Amino acid sequence: MSARLRPAGLAAALILAAASSSMAQQMGTAPRVVPRFRVRPVLPLDDIRFLTADRLGGRLTGSPGADTAAAYLARRFRAVGLQPAAGGWFQQFTVARDAPVARHANVAGLTGRNVIGLLPGRDPVLRHEAVIVGAHYDHLGLGGFGSLDPDSTGAVHNGADDNASGAAMLIQIAERLAATPPARTVVFIAFSGEELGLLGSAHYVKQPIYPLSTTVAMLNLDMVGRLRQKRLIVYGAQTAKEFPALLDSLNWHAGLDLKAQGDGYGPSDQSSFYAAGRPVLHFFTDLHEDYHRTTDDWQKINVEGLERVAGFVTGAVTALGNRPGPLTPVTAAPRLPSLGASAGPGYGAYLGTVPDMTDNPGGVRLLGVRAGSPAERAGLRGDDVITRIGELRVPDLQAMTAALRSHQPGDTVSIVVRRGADTTTVRATLGTRGG
Ligand SMILES: [Zn+2]
Numbered sequence: 539m540s541a542r543l544r545p546a547g548l549a550a551a552l553i554l555a556a557a558s559s560s561m562a563q564q565m566g567t568a569p570r571v572v573p574r575f576r577v578r579p580v581l582p583l584d585d586i587r588f589l590t591a592d593r594l595g596g597r598l599t600g601s602p603g604a605d606t607a608a609a610y611l612a613r614r615f616r617a618v619g620l621q622p623a624a625g626g627w628f629q630q631f632t633v634a635r636d637a638p639v640a641r642h643a644n645v646a647g648l649t650g651r652n653v654i655g656l657l658p659g660r661d662p663v664l665r666h667e668a669v670i671v672g673a674h675y676d677h678l679g680l681g682g683f684g685s686l687d688p689d690s691t692g693a694v695h696n697g698a699d700d701n702a703s704g705a706a707m708l709i710q711i712a713e714r715l716a717a718t719p720p721a722r723t724v725v726f727i728a729f730s731g732e733e734l735g736l737l738g739s740a741h742y743v744k745q746p747i748y749p750l751s752t753t754v755a756m757l758n759l760d761m762v763g764r765l766r767q768k769r770l771i772v773y774g775a776q777t778a779k780e781f782p783a784l785l786d787s788l789n790w791h792a793g794l795d796l797k798a799q800g801d802g803y804g805p806s807d808q809s810s811f812y813a814a815g816r817p818v819l820h821f822f823t824d825l826h827e828d829y830h831r832t833t834d835d836w837q838k839i840n841v842e843g844l845e846r847v848a849g850f851v852t853g854a855v856t857a858l859g860n861r862p863g864p865l866t867p868v869t870a871a872p873r874l875p876s877l878g879a880s881a882g883p884g885y886g887a888y889l890g891t892v893p894d895m896t897d898n899p900g901g902v903r904l905l906g907v908r909a910g911s912p913a914e915r916a917g918l919r920g921d922d923v924i925t926r927i928g929e930l931r932v933p934d935l936q937a938m939t940a941a942l943r944s945h946q947p948g949d950t951v952s953i954v955v956r957r958g959a960d961t962t963t964v965r966a967t968l969g970t971r972g973g
Pocket residue numbers: 700733830
């Protein structure tokens with residue numbers, strides 16, 4: 539528990555003090571009032587530190603650590619004023635034996651748990667409609683499968699930004715909205731199974747608490763703890779006609795450097811809802827060098843930034859929860875066939891590049907390639923800028939991750955690179971992660 543307290547008053551801390559006169563007398567000093575313990579609100583960083591403690595083991599879906607995280611989140615949901623659904627706080631699903639990931643991650647047959655809390659709407663009619671706010675809480679466990687650092691297998695991957703940050707923000711938003719609930723019901727969902735291929739959100743879409751036809755929108759928080767230069771990316775801005783203007787007007791006061799763009803397909807839980815025809819937004823404070831590595835730790839979270847983004851998203855939920863009519867969805871053909879909710883993404887194939895996270899010259903610049911990797915065999919090398927993999931443009935690392943996820947190990951793909959003044963194409967036969 540953090541020893542740091544917010545200024546009294548701001549946080550309305552309840553301070554219980556007790557006189558410790560007998561001890562003072564024994565020590566021969568004058569009796570004085572000593573605060574014995576303090577009850578104060580739980581701060582976002584407390585939630586993140588709980589979820590990223592080593593004893594939770596990296597929160598791999600189906601593991602005891604993930605169950606501890608789920609129980610904690612349910613307690614926090616209740617503490618900030620949410621209610622359980624008719625079936626309780628947990629929505630369980632089983633990782634299918636034939637799930638694309640089950641072979642690699644040893645999770646077939648295990649039980650994942652979505653944690654669901656409701657904030658009933660205050661309008662007697664509109665309360666039967668819903669706005670969903672979601673964030674996955676599972677992570678990569680002890681690495682190996684899914685880790686971008688093949689040498690770290692066996693080390694706990696704590697996943698502070700990915701995605702304890704989103705889970706903590708979920709609670710922040712719930713707490714703020716509970717004070718003045720919007721007209722529609724807000725459904726808060728902490729998803730499991732995201733890292734294994736959006737399993738928890740795919741399950742919810744099949745068994746929603748409120749019908750999807752009356753679910754106005756789904757807002758996803760995934761990696762929201764590293765706000766830098768006020769830059770907030772919002773994917774899915776093109777999934778409802780009303781979104782661009784709404785985001786603009788919210789940002790009039792928030793003053794963020796907002797990058798609102800794109801359709802609703804991306805490598806996180808919003809894809810499950812977009813595939814089901816719902817407008818979606820994915821809030822994201824961008825990739826960094828600790829992504830899917832053991833160094834994604836709580837000390838690197840920008841707490842002020844997290845609270846700032848929480849305020850922005852709270853405004854969006856309020857606006858969506860109170861607007862008189864539904865949104866006008868804009869659907870698109872799936873960009874990545876494998877990201878459909880039913881198919882589930884393959885975990886993806888291994889290329890073995892070391893991307894330069896600080897430079898984004900309209901592609902992914904490489905610092906180097908791993909020895910013996912498919913990238914090395916294909917002739918890729920440091921300073922190459924990858925701009926295309928197979929059918930997909932690769933403007934940034936997230937797109938590259940998505941491109942690799944759309945392929946299976948053993949696929950041979952053409953890779954377009956900028957090398958100095960030239961553009962060249964190489965062919966690489968993709969491998970298996972860690973293999
Ligand atoms: Zn992740």
